[in-house]
Amino acid sequence: MVFPILPIYGNDAATLIKDKPFLTIAGQALLDSSELSQVEIKTFAEEFGSSIKIISVLVKETSRFTDDEIVDLLNNGIFTLFLSDKSYADHLSQEVGVPKERLTILKGSCYKNHFIVVDDFKIDSLIPANQLTVEIFVKSLISAIKTDREDKLLTTLVVDTHDRCLGLVYSSVESIKIAIEKKAGVYFSRSRNEIWIKGLTSGNTQQLKCIQLDCDGDALKFVVEQGGENSSFCHLETESCFGQFDHGLIGLERLLQQRLKNAPEGSYTHRLFNDPELLTAKIKEEAEELTEAKTKSEIAWEAADLFYFALAKLVSEGVSLSDVETNLQTKHLKITRRRGDAKAKFLNTNDKPTEPQADSGLIHLKILKSKENVALKEALTRPIQNTNQIMKLVNPIVESVRNNGDKSLMEFTQKFDGVKLKTPVLEAPFPKEYFDGLTDEMKESLDLSIENVRKFHAAQLQETVLKVETKPGVLCSRFPRPIEKVGLYIPGGTAVLPSTALMLGVPAQVAGCKEIIFASPPRKSDGKVSPEVVYVASKVGASMIVLAGGAQAVAAMAYGTESVPKVDKIAGPGNQFVTAAKMYVQNDTQALCSIDMPAGPSEVLVICDEDADADFVASDLLSQAEHGIDSQVILLGVDLSSKKVEEIQAAVHSQATNLSRVDIIRKCISHSSIVLCESYEEAFQISNQYAPEHLILQISNAEDYVKDVDNAGSIFVGAYTPESCGDYSSGTNHTLPTYGYARQYSGLNTSAFQKFITSQSITPEGLDKIGKAVMCIAKVEGLDGHRNAVKIRMSKLGLLPENFK
Ligand SMILES: NC(=O)c1ccc[n+]([C@@H]2O[C@H](COP(=O)([O-])OP(=O)(O)OC[C@H]3O[C@@H](n4cnc5c(N)ncnc54)[C@H](O)[C@@H]3O)[C@@H](O)[C@H]2O)c1
Ligand SMILES: N[C@H](CO)Cc1c[nH]c[nH+]1
Ligand SMILES: [Zn+2]
Structure with a gap:
């Protein structure tokens, strides 16, 4: 039996629990939906679901929620609905697919919820939580x-x-x-x-x-x-009065946790934790053996082995058995909305109800409050693979291309892009056939964008020679030179990006690079790169397009192959493989190749307030969400009403379902969130901490807040500045630091393709001014040769006393 009181909560639910913490001891809560919105209910469930296991919602009006919203609530922490209308319960059960155990009828006893008998249930007999003492x-x-x-x-x-x-x-x-x-x-x-x-x-x-x-x-x-150091309940210092919990999966989990900390070097467990490939192989091996086991004891044996290695994986990744149990419970409670409005028994047998689709749920962002520190940290964690894992995949690719050149490059193109090539490059002058298919509208659009990007990047070009006389006769100067050979990576895995070609090519050309080469994965359909990319390549004077993507393209440009010239710098965004390969070659002194920045999966952070247009906000979130499943979009809402949050969520869902890349969006949104902030100051503080690639300000007087931005790749100010304009045509560069690297990197700019050489010339007078300082410091460093180079000159000039040592 549960606690004999079922507290009912109104619109002060969250504050009430904070004021009266004892309320959670009831282990159950009933939320009155006439006072709480869907968003508030979900927020409550998210915040308190781990302490209150049975959260129910009282629905008095059948029109209070749409069927999709009901399913959404039941899939997001609401255990059951209390309804007073039986025909509505029938509808939810038969037509929407809500299991009967998740519905509780208040009048009559047609359904009984498994935890509370409702025949004599009276709403009036519930004690409002705010009156409970x-x-x-x-x-x-x-x-x-x-x-x-x-x-x-x-x-x-x-x-x-x-x-x-x-x-x-x-x-x-x-x-x-x-x-x-x-x-x-x-x-x-x-x-x-x-x-x-x-x-x-x-x-x-x-x-x-x-x-x-x-x-x-x-x-x-x-x-x-x-609590306590050893979690012991018993006065004998054991976990329970019946001894230690050292058996079963929980016992094994604890043992492995200890081993992770102190398994002796050379032991098997130590190897297992330090060799992810071995662990992966063992899990696969044991899973296969379990499928092949026949007798009861064989099955138990193999299952035990599989559990052991699976637990080792959990422990090594910091995942607990409780996390797995919570996940199982969520899956157990998840329902899939039944589509079609007719009751099953009235359906024509040829017209079977459609199979529930895993991907048919609402596209909604998670909601949390800025003060929920743990949840906030999780929400702002980017969905990226751990560097070790990705490097393990990328290193052999880079090494193979480095050692085997074109052959390896083309093999990887066949493996990852499904294209078998005869030559891995397309050289300038590019065949005319590429341009024939381009419409005038397309050429004009690309020309307009190139022109704006050129204008903005030409203005950034640093040409002047800097000259400073630090002391009379000591002239220091600095002058720019273009980086000679640059390799520009244009992503092409899930979308063709001619815009990236121009964002990279134009500044390289403006800076005066002598050789510009492009690399982009060829299309599966015909093994070619898109004509738009070739058009841009010819516009910016690229000498070649390497028909390859991913880590292999980066390696080819960094080390060179028979067909691909080695470059001095690689720039351009890409997925995690591309970014990891760029990081690898930049760290390899043999490659002698620098990179622009880690520009990985696109991301956006929007700050909006109550005056923002929900459709605009949703559209900006979705325009970056569609880039890839590893993209992330974050909305920071300042003092938003729940009505506004619902409007934004509704706009996200309805716009997303009409976009061609809805499947990608769905996955991206599953790790994206709305954070409810209490003030602008707090929103900017969170944004600076996240350091987004793109920051969009849809707030009143947006321009006034630009001064509060410390970390961001590029800012989009005001309601009529969609991020898409910066992606294509306004003039700023769209190659920007992601993963939070906006803290220390700038977005791509003209100086990324320049380097600066310093020079100096010193007269005898200048030598007299600084020579003694040089000798003094060289002496303390023990570098006599340095000291002597000055001394010998100053002596000949008669600038040192005869007895100078
Ligand atoms: N930050 C920026 O400035 C910016 C700008 C534009 C695009 N982007 C991002 O660039 C990314 C483009 O990614 P994409 O995947 O569409 O194209 P991509 O060209 O970056 O990657 C495609 C390549 O990845 C490699 N690959 C795929 N699966 C692999 C595997 N399992 N092992 C090894 N290699 C594998 C293949 O070689 C393939 O050619 C997106 O995340 C987008 O958001 C970022
Ligand atoms: N938003 C991307 C940068 O993160 C660039 C891009 C190219 N095409 C469309 N968008
Ligand atoms: Zn974009």
Whole structure:
């Protein structure tokens, strides 16, 4: 049995729990949807779902939510709906596909929810959470239990959050009251005949999570989180009064966690944790052996092995068994909306209900509040593969191209891009056939964009020679030179990006690079690169297009092959393989090749307020979400009403479902979020910490806030400045630092294709001014040769006394 009080919450739900923390001990909550919006309900479930296991929603009006919204609630932490209309419950069950156990009818008893009998349920009998006090809590608990013990104590079973029994103790009315007040493990000690605050002397205190009653109300169950260094509940320093939890999966998990910290070098477990390839191979091997096992004991044996290696994987990645259990529970509770409005029995047999589609749910961003520190950290974590893993894939590709040149380059193109080539390059002058298919509109659009990008980047060109006389006769100067040979990577995995070709090619040309080569993966359909890219290549004077993508293209340009010249610098964005390969070659002194920056999967952070147009906000989020499944979009809403949040979510869903790359968007949105901020100041602080590639300001007086931006690749100011304009035509560069590198890198600009040489000339007068300082410092560094080079000159000039040493 659950706690005998089901608190009902209105619009003050979240603040109430913070003010009255004891409320979560009921382990259940009913949210009144006439006072709370869908967004607020989901936010509540997200925030408190780990402490309140059974969250229900009271739906009095059948029109309160659409069917999709109902499914969305039930898939996002709401355990059951309390309804007063049976025909509505029938509709949800039969036509929408909500399982009956997730519906509770308040009048009549046609469905019974498995945790509460509702035949005699009266809404009026619920106590509003804001009127609940510890006294009412304790009183109702005591009135629901009985004890036949003479001392009137109540038998109390203490369990942990995995429901493992820690021990058996006793409670008195007073101890229960203190336990609820303190949310701690407080009992009654029979030996000392007094209240016993667990851990007061040992330090092994307990956090009380919830209290339950047994089936006939004569025993209590305290669910607690056991604290203390060794998590021991028992006075004998063991985890439970029945010994240690050293068996089963949980025992194994703990053992592996210890081994991760201190397995001796050379031991098998140490190897396993330090060799991800070995671990992966073992998991595959054991999974295969399990599928082949026949007898009961073989199956148990192989399953145990598989669990062992799977647990090793969890432990090495910092994932706990509890995380897996939570995931299982979420999957268990997930429902898929049934499509089609007719009841199954009325359907023509030829017209079978469509199969539930895994990808048919709402496209909504997660919502969280800025003050939820843990959730915020998670929401702002980019969905990127860990560097070690990606490097393990990329290193052999780079090495192979470096050692085997064109042959290897073409093999990888066949493997990853599905194209078999005869030659890996297309050389200038590019065949005319490429341009024939281009419309005038396309050429004009590319020309306009090239012109604007050229204007902005030409203005950035640094041509002047800097000259400074630091002391009379000491002239220092600095002058620019173009980087001679540059390789420009134009992504082409999921979208053809001629815009990137011009964003890279124009500044390289403006800077005066002597050789510009492009690289881009060829199309699967005909093995060619897109005519638009070839058009841009000819416009910026590229000498060649390498028909390859990914790490292999980067390696070919960094080391050179029989057909591809080695370049001095590689610039351009790309997926994680491209970015990892760029990082690799920049660190290899043998390659002698620099890179522009880590420009990986596109991302955007939008800051909006209540005045923002929901459609504009949604469109900006989606324009970056469609780039790739590893993109991320974040919305920081300043003081937004729940109505505005709902409008934005609705706009995201309806616009996304009409876009051709909806499947990519769906995956991107699954790791994207809306963060509800309390002030502009807070929003900018979060944004600076995230350091987005693109920052869009859809706030009143947006221009005034630009001064508050410390970290961002490029800023888009005001409602009529969509990010797409910067992607294509306004003039700024769209190759920008991602992954948070906007903290230390600038977006691509003309100086990225220049280098600066310094020079100096010193007269005897100048030498006299600085020579002694040089000699003095050289002496302390023990570099006599340096000192002598000055001394010898100054002596001949008679600038040093005869006895100078
Ligand atoms: N930050 C910026 O300035 C900017 C600008 C434009 C595009 N982008 C980003 O560039 C990215 C483009 O990515 P894309 O994938 O479409 O194109 P891409 O050209 O970057 O990558 C395609 C290549 O990846 C390689 N590849 C694919 N799967 C592989 C695997 N399993 N192992 C090894 N190599 C593999 C293949 O060689 C393929 O040719 C997107 O994430 C987009 O957001 C960023
Ligand atoms: N938004 C991308 C940079 O992150 C660039 C791009 C190219 N085409 C469209 N968008
Ligand atoms: Zn874009």
